[in-house]
Amino acid sequence: MNLKxxxxxxxxxxxxxxxxxxxxxxxxxxxxxxxxxxxxxxxxNKQVIANGVVVIDDKTIIAVGSNDLLATYSSLNTIDxxxxxVMPGMINTHTHVSMTVFRSLADDVPxxxxxxxFPLENKMVSTEMSxxxxxxxxxxxxxxxVTTMVDMYLYEQSAADAVKEIGLRGIMTQNIIKYxxxxxxxxxxxxxLALAFIEAYKDDDLITPGFGPHAPHTVNAEDLKLISAxxxxxxxxxxxxxxxxxxxxxxxxxxxxxxxxxxLDSIGMLNERFIAAxxxxxxxxxxxxxxxRDIGVSHNMVANIKSAKGLSPALQMHDLGLRVGLGTDGPMxxxxxxxxGQMGYVAKLHKLDNNDRTVMPPIKVVEMATIxxxxxxxxxxxxxxxxxxxxxxxxxxxxxxANMVPIYNPYSALVYSANASNVATVIVNGKVIVKNKxxxxxxxxxxxxxxxxxxxxxxxxxKTL
Amino acid sequence: MNLKxxxxxxxxxxxxxxxxxxxxxxxxxxxxxxxxxxxxxxxxNKQVIANGVVVIDDKTIIAVGSNDLLATYSSLNTIDxxxxxVMPGMINTHTHVSMTVFRSLADDVPxxxxxxxFPLENKMVSTEMSxxxxxxxxxxxxxxxVTTMVDMYLYEQSAADAVKEIGLRGIMTQNIIKYxxxxxxxxxxxxxLALAFIEAYKDDDLITPGFGPHAPHTVNAEDLKLISAxxxxxxxxxxxxxxxxxxxxxxxxxxxxxxxxxxLDSIGMLNERFIAAxxxxxxxxxxxxxxxRDIGVSHNMVANIKSAKGLSPALQMHDLGLRVGLGTDGPMxxxxxxxxGQMGYVAKLHKLDNNDRTVMPPIKVVEMATIxxxxxxxxxxxxxxxxxxxxxxxxxxxxxxANMVPIYNPYSALVYSANASNVATVIVNGKVIVKNKxxxxxxxxxxxxxxxxxxxxxxxxxKTL
Numbered sequence: 001m002n003l004k005x006x007x008x009x010x011x012x013x014x015x016x017x018x019x020x021x022x023x024x025x026x027x028x029x030x031x032x033x034x035x036x037x038x039x040x041x042x043x044x045n046k047q048v049i050a051n052g053v054v055v056i057d058d059k060t061i062i063a064v065g066s067n068d069l070l071a072t073y074s075s076l077n078t079i080d081x082x083x084x085x086v087m088p089g090m091i092n093t094h095t096h097v098s099m100t101v102f103r104s105l106a107d108d109v110p111x112x113x114x115x116x117x118f119p120l121e122n123k124m125v126s127t128e129m130s131x132x133x134x135x136x137x138x139x140x141x142x143x144x145x146v147t148t149m150v151d152m153y154l155y156e157q158s159a160a161d162a163v164k165e166i167g168l169r170g171i172m173t174q175n176i177i178k179y180x181x182x183x184x185x186x187x188x189x190x191x192x193l194a195l196a197f198i199e200a201y202k203d204d205d206l207i208t209p210g211f212g213p214h215a216p217h218t219v220n221a222e223d224l225k226l227i228s229a230x231x232x233x234x235x236x237x238x239x240x241x242x243x244x245x246x247x248x249x250x251x252x253x254x255x256x257x258x259x260x261x262x263x264l265d266s267i268g269m270l271n272e273r274f275i276a277a278x279x280x281x282x283x284x285x286x287x288x289x290x291x292x293r294d295i296g297v298s299h300n301m302v303a304n305i306k307s308a309k310g311l312s313p314a315l316q317m318h319d320l321g322l323r324v325g326l327g328t329d330g331p332m333x334x335x336x337x338x339x340x341g342q343m344g345y346v347a348k349l350h351k352l353d354n355n356d357r358t359v360m361p362p363i364k365v366v367e368m369a370t371i372x373x374x375x376x377x378x379x380x381x382x383x384x385x386x387x388x389x390x391x392x393x394x395x396x397x398x399x400x401x402a403n404m405v406p407i408y409n410p411y412s413a414l415v416y417s418a419n420a421s422n423v424a425t426v427i428v429n430g431k432v433i434v435k436n437k438x439x440x441x442x443x444x445x446x447x448x449x450x451x452x453x454x455x456x457x458x459x460x461x462x463k464t465l
Numbered sequence: 466m467n468l469k470x471x472x473x474x475x476x477x478x479x480x481x482x483x484x485x486x487x488x489x490x491x492x493x494x495x496x497x498x499x500x501x502x503x504x505x506x507x508x509x510n511k512q513v514i515a516n517g518v519v520v521i522d523d524k525t526i527i528a529v530g531s532n533d534l535l536a537t538y539s540s541l542n543t544i545d546x547x548x549x550x551v552m553p554g555m556i557n558t559h560t561h562v563s564m565t566v567f568r569s570l571a572d573d574v575p576x577x578x579x580x581x582x583f584p585l586e587n588k589m590v591s592t593e594m595s596x597x598x599x600x601x602x603x604x605x606x607x608x609x610x611v612t613t614m615v616d617m618y619l620y621e622q623s624a625a626d627a628v629k630e631i632g633l634r635g636i637m638t639q640n641i642i643k644y645x646x647x648x649x650x651x652x653x654x655x656x657x658l659a660l661a662f663i664e665a666y667k668d669d670d671l672i673t674p675g676f677g678p679h680a681p682h683t684v685n686a687e688d689l690k691l692i693s694a695x696x697x698x699x700x701x702x703x704x705x706x707x708x709x710x711x712x713x714x715x716x717x718x719x720x721x722x723x724x725x726x727x728x729l730d731s732i733g734m735l736n737e738r739f740i741a742a743x744x745x746x747x748x749x750x751x752x753x754x755x756x757x758r759d760i761g762v763s764h765n766m767v768a769n770i771k772s773a774k775g776l777s778p779a780l781q782m783h784d785l786g787l788r789v790g791l792g793t794d795g796p797m798x799x800x801x802x803x804x805x806g807q808m809g810y811v812a813k814l815h816k817l818d819n820n821d822r823t824v825m826p827p828i829k830v831v832e833m834a835t836i837x838x839x840x841x842x843x844x845x846x847x848x849x850x851x852x853x854x855x856x857x858x859x860x861x862x863x864x865x866x867a868n869m870v871p872i873y874n875p876y877s878a879l880v881y882s883a884n885a886s887n888v889a890t891v892i893v894n895g896k897v898i899v900k901n902k903x904x905x906x907x908x909x910x911x912x913x914x915x916x917x918x919x920x921x922x923x924x925x926x927x928k929t930l
Contacts, residue, residue: 100870104877108822140867302809306881308816335881336868344767345810351773357573402605403801403885405565405913406920408927412569416771416800420868421886448870455871462873 027074030063031430032056035070037081037396038410042088042370042385046363048410054086056392059205059430064386079425079432081396085410087366088385089147089393089428090339091373093298094239094277094327097163098125098133098153100140101454103331105462107306117332118179119465124458125182127158134159136451137337138166139439144338144420145395147428150275150298150327150377152212152239154183157197160207167433167441169393171275171377172197173212173239176227178219187213187223191230198234206429210237216260217248221267231273237377238269239298242276245309249281261286270295272378277327280304280312287317296323296376299368301345302336303329315350315360318368325373338420339369347415362411396425492539496895497521500532502546502861503875507553507835507850511828513875519551521857524670524895529851544890544897546861550875552831553850554612554634554858554893555804556838558763559704559742559792561618562628563590563598565605566919568796570927572771582797583644584930589923590647592623599624601916602802603631604904609803609885610860612893615740615763615792615842617677617704619648622662625672632898632906634858636740636842637662638677638704641692643684652678652688656695663699671894675702681725682713686732696738702842703734704763707741710774714746726751735760737843742792745769745777752782761788761841764833766810767801768794780815780825783833790838803885804834812880827876861890 032055039052041064055063055073063069101124106116130153141149148169153159156174163170174194176187184190191211198209211227213219219227231238243249243260252260261282264270270293277298282290290297299314318324326342328334343365350360374384382391397414399407401422407413426434433441497520504517506529520528520538528534566589571581595618606614613634618624621639628635639659641652649655656676663674676692678684684692696703708714708725717725726747729735735758742763747755755762764779783789791807793799808830815825839849847856862879864872866887872878891899898906 103871103873104882105873107874107877107881108826110823136867136870143867302813305813305817306822308820308822311817335877338868341884345813348767348770348810352770352776355773357771357773358575361573400913401886402601402608402909402913403803405601405916406568406923408568408570408920408924409572412572412800416572417569419806419884419886421866421884444867448865448867451870455873458871459873 028072030055030057030073030075031077032427032432033070033073033075033078034081034086034394034396035067035078037084037086039064039086039386040366040410041387042367043387052086054386054394056394056427056430059391061386061388061390061392061394064388079396082398082400084399084424085397085414086386087395087397087414088370089395089426090145090369091325091377091384092141092146092149092328092337092339093275093296093325093373093376094300094329095137095149095151095337096153096330097137097141097149097151097337098130098159099330099332100137101129101133101451101458103335105332105458116462116465120458120462121154122182123461125154127155129454130155130158131162132450132454134162135165135442135447137331138163138168139442139444139447140337142166142168142426142433143423143437143439144340145397145423145426146337146339147393147395147426148373148383150239154181155193156209156212157193157200160197160201160209164204164206165442167206167428167431169206169428171208171210171237171239173210173237175212175214176219176223177214178223187219191223191226195230198236208237210239213238213240215241215244215248216263217251224267224269228269235273237273237275239275239277242279243281244278246281259283259286261289265289265293275376277329278304278312279314280310282313287313287320287322290317291320291322294323296325296378298327298376299324299346300327300329300334301349302342303334305345305349306334311349311353315354318364318372323372323375323378324368325376326369336420340414340418340420340423343369343415362409362415365415366411392427392430394427395423397422398424493537495520495522495527495538495540496542497892497897498538498540498543499546499551499859499861500535500543502549502551504529504551504851505831505875506852507832508852517551519851519859521859521892521895524857526851526853526855526857526859529853544861547863547865549864549889550862550879551851552860552862552879553835554860554891555610555834556790556842556849557606557611557614557793557802557804558740558761558790558838558841559765559794560602560614560616560802561795562602562606562614562616562802563595563618563624564795564797565602566594566598566916566923568800570797570923581927581930585923585927586619587647588926590619592620594919595620595623596627597915597919599627600631600907600912602796603628603633604907604909604912605802607631607633607891607898608888608902608904609805610862610888610891611802611804612858612860612891613838613842613848615704619646620658621674621677622658622665625662625666625674629669629671630907632671632893632896634671634893636673636675636702636704638675638702640677640679641684641688642679643688652684656688656691660695663701673702675704678703678705680706680709680713681728682716689732689734693734700738702738702740704740704742707744708746709743711746724748724751726754730754730758740841742794743769743777744779745775747778752778752785752787755782756785756787759788761790761843763792763841764789764811765792765794765799766814767807768799770810770814771799776814776818780819783829783837788837788840788843789833790841791834801885805879805883805885805888808834808880827874827880830880831876857892857895859892860888862887863889
């Protein structure tokens with residue numbers, strides 16, 4: 001394909017330089033064309049292209065523009081967006097996808113982590129469960145236009161198997177925690193799991209393995225330092241819960257006289273490979289430090305307010321130029337895995353918090369959901385916008401459903417009107433994985449049946465807790 | 466039908482009294498049966514019936530129970546809920562449904578009411594627009610499981626025509642405001658419109674006409690008193706925006722030394738026919754007064770926070786026994802018209818506001834969305850729950866979509882996981898208006914096309930503002 005790509009690139013250069021010969025040039029064949037959409041490119045100028053065309057060859061976007069492009073490119077595989085919104089695939093920067101198996105169990109119980117989640121995980125987590133939950137959750141994400149996730153869970157390699165099977169992109173980080181869990185006695189055992197996973201997936205197109213130390217207070221400093229060194233050695237990401245609860249904040253203040261962010265920095269964790277989930281309890285100087293260390297931030301609004309933890313100053317971080325993306329957290333915390341459902345909350349809550357309806361316009365929220373997420377994972381050069389040369393992760397949102405009519409502003413329609421079901425077509429790495437709302441990569445009836453059978457076991461065990 | 470009903474009631478009594486002859490009794494025919502659902506009755510005991518059956522004859526629910534009922538009743542028209550959630554139709558206690566024509570226009574512009582909404586309304590509102598917007602918005606509501614709305618708009622009779630055509634129940638209140646509007650020079654002209662509308666619709670099954678004085682500061686006291694007297698004379702409802710902005714609150718304090726609630730009470734407006742929309746800026750003594758006067762309250766969370774107005778103490782009101790339902794506000798304020806989308810916000814925001822994840826369990830939110838809404842409109846004896854003798858407004862929510870699997874708690878699934886698209890079947894007044902997600906009462910392609918054509922005119926005019 002490299003030769004084919006080279007020829008295409010030369011052709012693009014040729015056409016750009018020779019506008020007069022444009023319509024006369026012979027049509028070039030591409031693997032996939034999307035036409036007749038309103039393209040939200042999310043490029044640096046936030047260009048919107050009415051009646052636009054996206055041309056994809058192999059895994060890459062090779063042209064983006066007006067429908068004049070149809071005179072240049074043709075494809076046996078053309079998707080008519082029917083006036084819909086064509087946007088970059090959304091990036092879910094923090095989740096525990098396998099936890100779909102526990103969704104809606106013990107919601108709102110104050111001590112649910114100790115009373116339900118850890119005991120259930122000790123009894124029920126296996127490679128099978130990690131795979132099954134990730135399979136089901138990946139289907140939900142795929143159908144709602146999430147094309148990349150950052151995940152953290154037990155037996156993460158099995159979750160990665162499922163994510164790859166559905167066809168999503170995943171930064172899959174093996175959970176590392178000092179307590180005994182179903183997948184290992186201590187942190188070291190789980191670091192070994194991470195290393196085996198890295199070995200298995202080191203050259204994968206869709207899956208990036210990584211390290212998922214649970215939280216500053218649930219992994220020893222010595223192990224955190226080892227993780228940081230390994231992430232540097234392999235040049236792989238680290239995702240971690242940080243400053244999620246007031247209790248954690250006060251504990252570190254009490255123990256070290258440091259904020260959780262300062263503590264992590266003091267042991268050398270904060271750098272461009274680090275993705276901090278939550279970051280609710282952070283000070284202004286924490287934010288300055290986070291920016292200086294160039295870490296990514298995952299803003300998990302819905303999960304954070306469902307549990308009454310608080311509101312992250314993510315808008316302030318974004319406005320200061322930090323790398324902020326949106327995340328759902330696990331489906332036992334936020335219950336849904338789609339980013340469209342997050343966007344409305346993110347827009348409205350920051351307005352309420354700032355007592356100003358103008359601080360969080362929809363375009364800024366869509367930015368966080370796409371290129372912001374790509375920045376949070378330090379992959380903005382290849383993901384997060386619809387631009388020539390970027391990887392082909394593209395979503396078409398239909399505008400036929402009653403809630404999407406009329407549209408005077410496509411960003412507004414996405415943030416204030418759309419729900420996950422409006423996503424019609426999803427392309428990841430150039431491959432159509434959802435077409436006209438139907439998943440192309442797995443039989444949903446089968447995955448649902450597997451999940452229902454597993455949930456009967458969960459129900460039985462949860463009654464004993 | 467009265468004789469038929471009497472026979473059925475006698476039969477129910479007979480069966481209840483003669484359990485032994487139960488299985489031997491000949492099966493009775495009913496107009497419609499829903500089977501194989503998890504029924505959230507929302508009755509006084511919040512009974513949940515697994516694998517339950519709802520039997521409907523004509524406009525009325527005539528039996529609710531386990532699937533044993535299938536031995537007693539049969540119907541040529543049986544809906545298999547396929548394990549889905551069967552719940553009372555949701556009640557949208559405040560909207561301006563015709564404003565769908567303006568949805569997503571000028572969102573977040575600080576002075577949009579004066580700069581866009583009023584000028585647009587002056588130029589564009591007509592009986593045609595009121596009908597078209599209501600038609601489109603009613604379709605959105607129907608498909609999302611809203612079975613009753615409380616509406617307020619200009620040319621309300623035309624909106625009522627559309628609501629009736631789609632088959633929804635509506636408390637349709639003619640907007641009354643002192644300023645000249647497209648439908649009348651002053652408040653008196655609009656009161657006349659209300660009276661003509663009442664005359665036309667006085668015996669309608671689905672439509673209840675009413676009075677919609679705009680707000681305490683936009684209608685003169687003298688006209689408010691007249692409206693109150695007319696509502697008593699006709700025994701018809703009044704819906705009104707109350708205490709929606711801090712500005713309004715401060716204005717009344719400054720002018721009269723009264724809160725908006727106290728002001729309205731001082732002129733005799735507050736009674737069991739009154740439905741207050743928003744009620745954000747209310748004091749504890751206002752709340753006590755609202756309870757004493759037995760008014761209904763419409764809690765419009767999403768619209769209120771989108772505009773950064775504030776958070777109504779609706780949870781406090783509900784816990785004190787006030788009649789609190791949920792509302793979307795108009796689609797230029799809240800952008801969507803479904804109540805499912807409100808529920809997640811209502812659950813989470815009150816938790817965040819109270820710094821306590823236990824204060825707003827999903828069951829309480831579903832209560833507000835159903836029987837709470839019925840109480841807000843003083844119709845809890847005939848609407849808001851699935852009970853024998855109540856009007857047959859019933860919704861089936863499917864549990865096949867990925868976001869609805871698995872389910873350990875149906876209330877939690879509705880509030881934290883569901884979106885409007887999960888509604889599969891909707892019955893209003895015994896009639897199936899949505900079946901397997903397809904509207905039965907209107908051609909959606911036609912209404913969409915009409916709306917798109919109208920929106921082109923709106924777009925052209927909005928550019929001149």
